[in-house]
Each structure stands twice: as C-alpha cells, then as structure tokens.
Amino acid sequence: MAESKSTADEEKGVRCVIVTPETTILDTRARFVTLPLFDGQRGVARGHAPFIGRLGAGEIRIVGEQGAAADAVRRFFADGGFVEVGHDAVTIITQRAIPGEKLSDAAARAELDKLRGTTATGDEAIAAKLKALEAARALVRTAERGR
C-alpha cells in the first residue's frame, strides 16, 4: 500500500532534466519549475502544454523536489540554451549551468567588471559584448538572490 502511494506521489510532479555538453547535471522530479525564457520567466507544472523555447541567461528554480519539502527551492544559473517541455517532463539543454550553491557573489561581480573593462569594435563584437554583459548581469542577480 505504501509503495503504491509513493509511486502516485512520483507521478504528480514533472520530471526535470538539465543537460550540458559534458554531462547530465540533474535528473529529478519536482512539483514546479521556473525557467528563464529569452523574454522573461515562465513557470511549468505538470500538464503544461508542450513547447520548445529559447532560454536567456537567468535562474532556473526547481520547487518541491522529490524527497525534499514541498516548498524547498533548488536553484541553477543557466546561460542560454533551450528547453523542451512535454506533458510531464522539462528538459533544459544549456551550454553552461551552475548550481546555486556554487555561485559566488564576488566572482560574478568580478566577471561583470572584467567585461565592462573590455572594448568592442565592429557590429558583431558589440552585439557579442552586449550579450555577454546581459549574461553577466543575470549571473550577478542570481548570485545576489541566493544570499
């Protein structure tokens, strides 16, 4: 009886997978996932309509992970990438994902300052720098929120 209850619990949430080029860094079930899409945050729970979206730089929040409290939040920083949302699964495909506990406020600020100090010439270089700046600011924001 207890076993059937636990499988029912498992089926409630969404399966959340984070994949980077080197490895799969997370594969878990959660109640709710917040994603940093290119134009803002979007929350996904079980039964969300399937979509494929582009991610911006920002914070992934995994709420109510299996085996943790219902309102426990696990955070990651993702630097762009894609997300594929199925009926009960969220797959995040990104080139860089940093677990929340490894984020350091000072390191994030140093990265931002270093980027600010560089000069870019030419349209493409300027666009690349702006993109990098945006990612660095998102990293600082995510690191600050984790304090």
Added chain:
Amino acid sequence: MAKARALDRRRRSVRNIRKITRTMELIATARFKKAMDRSVAARDYTARLAKILENIAAAGAGVVHPLLDVRPTKRSAVLILTGNRGLCGGYNSNMVRQSLAILGQCRSEQVATHVSVSGKRGIAALKFRGIDMDERYTTFEDKPEFDAVAPIGRSYLEAYASGAIDRLDVVYTRFDSIARQSAVTEMLLPLKPPEPAGGTATGPAMLASQDYDFYPSSESILEEILPASFLSRLFKCFLDAAVSEQVARMVAMKAASENAGGLIKDLSRRYNRARQSQITGEIMEILGGVEALKQ
C-alpha cells in the same frame, strides 16, 4: 661466465621494461574508463539537441540557415586530432596517413586549405612532411573540456559565416567499440539538414511532434540550435579521439608486456644453458687436472 652474465643483464633490463609497459597499460586502462564515462555522459546532450531539431523539421518550418548552405568549395579547413604522446601503436600514424590523403586531395583540387592540428605527435609528423600548419593545439589530453573546444568551434563558425571557409573536415579516430576504432574524415560544415522525426512517417509520430509550440519561433530556435549542435558534434570528435588514444595505448602496451614476457622466457633458457655448459666445462677441467696428477 662472460656470456651468461651478459644474458642475465639483458634479462634484467627486459624485466624493467616490462614493468614500465605493464604500468602504462594499467594507467591507460584507468584513463580509458574515465574518458569513456565522459563520452557516454556527453551523448545525452547531442541526442536531445537532435530530437529538438527533428521536431522543428517535422513542424514543417522551412529549414533554411547559412550553416546548412552547401557552397562550391573554394577554401576549406581541415582539423586533425592526434595525440600528444606516442607509445600507442598505430594511432598517430593512422591519423597522419588519413590527413595526408585529404590534404593531397585538397591540393589536387586546388582548394586553399586552412590546416589546424591538435597533438604534438601530429604536429611533428606533418612538419617533417613539409606541410604548413595555420593553428596548432597541444593542450588537449585525455580529458578535453567543452569550454576549451567551444572557442575553436566558434572561430570555425565565424569563418564559415563570413565565407572565409566553405567546408570543414575533421580527421579523427572514431570510437565504434572497444575492439574497433576507425580513422575517419568527417565533414562537419556545412551541417547536414535535420530530418523530420521518424523519416517520412505519418500518423501518431507525426502528430505527436507537431503539437509543440515554439517560443519565440522555430526559425529563431533553429538559428541558435544549429551552432550548438555543431559545437556538440565537434566536442564529440575530441572525446572520441581521447577515448581511442587510450584504447590504442592500452592495446599497444598489453602487446609490449606480452612480448617482453616471451623475450624473458627465451633469455632465461639461453642463460641457463650457458651456465650449465660453463659448469660442465669446469668439471671437465677439474677431472682433467685429477687425471694429470694421477699420472
């Protein structure tokens, strides 16, 4: 005694060599396992990217992107992945042979070629054959990192987009299985256009893939996903090369250890025989002395 002692000295030195090759074999085995784990872990990313590409293709969006354009080849780039170290059987020489073939082909077609080589062994061998290299990398060992491979990939993407190259070939050793690795030349740019999921299948598979929404649009996602898919394929080449190098070293060192074992056996036999004949000789001398005293 001189001959026996020389044989013994040789036997001792072969024993030392066997110790070294045996250790190298064990190290290569451990490294191979680690490299293999990394390669397996990286497969998921490529597979999932491919799935999204299939979904986009199946959604019927016109798959048009500069990276998919096939242009007449006027300028090409070749990236050759070799090892930094030797003692790995035919691994490096196979790479050099394979790359000489493609470079020769480029020359006969009068295509200007940008040559990049990774690995000290490959650099030395191609230098010896008088081939000009534009880029040399010696930092990739048994654990290539994505962050190190990505800048190389991005520079190729830029060169392709700006028309500086029309094609990119990578020469590397593909890891098929532990018993089989093959030297291959793979064309990475232009990319192959994505196929819709399940080929031309209709019915449930087709319907299932069509109900995805795309944010902001399938074109915009395609624009981002194609470079990502190229980078992951390039990264896979580096991972495969690393795994294959370790396998090659493992096999070569195993053969060397076995060979040394055979050599030791042969030397031991000769040493024993030499010692025995020496003892026999001494006994004959003593006997001869005794006989002489009797008279």
